[in-house]
Amino acid sequence: MAAPTASDARPRPDRRGRPRTLEPVQELHDAPLAPLTTFRLGGPAARLVTATTDAEVIQAIRDADVTATPLLIIGGGSNLVISDKGFPGTALRIATKGFELDGTKLELAAGEVWTDAVERTVEAGLAGIECLAGIPGCAGATPIQNVGAYGQDVSSTITEVVAYDTIDHRVVTLTNEQCDFSYRHSLFKRLPDSYVVLRVRFQLEDAGGLSTPIAYAETARALGVEVGDRVPLATLRETVLKLRAGKGMVLDPEDHDTWSAGSFFTNPILTNEEFSAFHARVAERLGPDVKAPAFPVGDGFTKTSAAWLIDKAGFTKGYGSGPARISTKHTLALTNRGEATTEDLLALAREVVAGVRDAFGITLVNEPVTVGVSL
Structure with missing residues (x-):
């Protein structure tokens, strides 16, 4: 397996060549974590930092490393079970934003809300992640779990993952192959303390407003079509949302x-x-x-x-x-x-x-x- 490519993790200088200074990240102490999870469970973090840029994410990771402080990464909180005692270190909430579409190429910042990103790709007429509508959480978590549903996995469309290598202290770009995807698993899950996802890049498909071929029998039945057929993207997304809602898999604070x-x-x-x-x-x-x-x-x-x-x-x-x-x-x-x-x-x-x-x-x-x- 080839080594990931690396880039400079330091803030870029301004036009006069002076180092840019980072704005202080949002910080709270003895901060409740339960509201940041979909379970609404868990005790407080000794310190909660909210980062809105990649540079702030890297700064928080480096600060924790220098002080030997335990670090917990939180995105959408949809896949966390936190102890009632809480977390005795720094919880880093990644709230970065970035949705960049170039033809059929998509790049998402780790903090982008996944359901919103799927909706926007469907509106753009691009196929590849439409069956993943309604899945809670942020984009940065999708490669970690190799998120999938109704016959689609993100590993089929992810081309690269940009991550911070916490061992070598650098930003790296990993190819799909280097991510070592398998069923609900990846390099990032196997080595959870080695990488923090910053950005995820996808290759989608322009099929004239149609979905990828239906691969899941339940979806085909709900649509009244055969496995292997294509349907309008918006129709498939709405069908998936209804199927998920019927199983209690679409977030609703009242349910x-x-x-x-x-x-x-x-x-x-x-x-x-x-x-x-x-x-x-x-x-x-x-x-x-x-x-x-x-x-x-x-x-x-x-x-x-x-x-x-x-x-x-x-x-x-x-x-x-x-x-x-x-x-x-x-x-x-x-x-x-x-x-x-x-x-x-x-x-x-x-x-x-x-x-x-x-x-x-x-x-x-x-x-x-x-x-x-x-x-």
Whole structure:
């Protein structure tokens, strides 16, 4: 794998050759973090810094490095589970802005609201991320998780990611290949303390106002078309938003089913041997005629449905009697009903993990990032 290209991370001089001085970033102490997350959970940060430019982001990272202060990066907060005790260091909220469209090439600043960016590309008649409408969070998080839904993943359109290398202290540009994308995974997730995403670049498609070919059966059914067909971009976006809203996956402050991180568990990917053992457990528990969802994902591997596993293990929609419960709309979402703590949420998550393991021999893996806690 080729090394990422690097650029100078220092502020550029002004027209007279003098170093530019950075404006002081916004800073708070003992700052609540729960309002910055979609779960609305977690204790305060010792210090909260809000950065609105790449230079401010880099400055905050370097300050934390020099003082050996723990650093937590926050974008849209849609994928974070933070301890009730909070975070004993600096929380860096990335609020950078930048939407640059050059033909079919798109560059987004890390702090751009993802749903807004998708809407603008659809309005511009460009295909490639339209199925990712309604996903909460910021653009900078999309390559970390290799965000995907309804048959699209960002890895299929990302060309480059500009990031700050916290080890070598420089800005680098990584190609799609160097990002090492896989299912809900990437180089950035594998090495979470090594890179901070600053900008994401995409190559979209001009298909005359039509979407990319529909790849997901549920979407095709909702549209009344066949898998592989193309439909008007706006129609597909609206359909995806309706599908997501029906599952409580579009943020609504009045709907506690959306006080979540979306899908809490990733879909398990099993080897052929593991899938055979799983198939036998399904037959034993549910009967020989029951077939578990199975999606081939490469030679020797099969993906199955975490939502199906949770439901068949007895954790149905709305499960739970406490302040943290499974969504009433989708079994894959764990939710805060308004008065939950992070420990309430984790207790429910652990119960689900243990129940699925006992029933089917599969250990579910959480998708959200945990801060100061673990399952």
